[in-house]
Amino acid sequence: xxxxxxxxxxxxxxxxxxxxxxxxxxxxxxxxxxxxxxxxxxxxxxxxxxxxxxxxxxxxxxxxxxxxxxxxxxxxxxxxxxxxxxxxxxxxxxxxxxxxxxxxxxxxxxxxxxxxxxxxxxxxxxxxxxxxxxxxxxxxxxxx
Numbered sequence: 001x002x003x004x005x006x007x008x009x010x011x012x013x014x015x016x017x018x019x020x021x022x023x024x025x026x027x028x029x030x031x032x033x034x035x036x037x038x039x040x041x042x043x044x045x046x047x048x049x050x051x052x053x054x055x056x057x058x059x060x061x062x063x064x065x066x067x068x069x070x071x072x073x074x075x076x077x078x079x080x081x082x083x084x085x086x087x088x089x090x091x092x093x094x095x096x097x098x099x100x101x102x103x104x105x106x107x108x109x110x111x112x113x114x115x116x117x118x119x120x121x122x123x124x125x126x127x128x129x130x131x132x133x134x135x136x137x138x139x140x141x142x143x144x
Contacts, residue, residue: 008034013052014044023048027074037140039065043078061085065139071097071114079118091130
């Protein structure tokens with residue numbers, strides 16, 4: 001049996017709306033503190049992630065786990081800046097997240113997948129475990 005999990009504290013770092021003094025963009029990232037661990041869930045597009053984290057007193061270099069919900073640009077664009085600051089963070093991602101994705105609007109296709117720089121940053125991680133998961137996973141005792 002896993003040890004009891006402490007209550008989680010969740011701070012939204014990236015969203016399409018923000019409080020005064022914070023940047024916003026189409027995308028999502030959340031900083032989660034639970035059981036003494038720091039989890040970054042997604043990274044937004046990357047343009048406002050670092051600034052918002054700093055304004056909120058969050059050190060992206062302290063992340064223990066980077067968890068990617070899926071492979072769209074607005075959830076993965078900030079990967080390069082996160083892994084540059086926290087190269088020892090463990091990464092949890094589904095293998096399909098790096099696949100090619102397009103949206104078609106007004107008969108024009110545009111890429112909406114993980115940016116090439118983000119894919120490259122994951123590929124270049126030195127010795128940091130990238131967990132390619134296809135099922136729910138427990139990333140720390142009592143944290144899944």
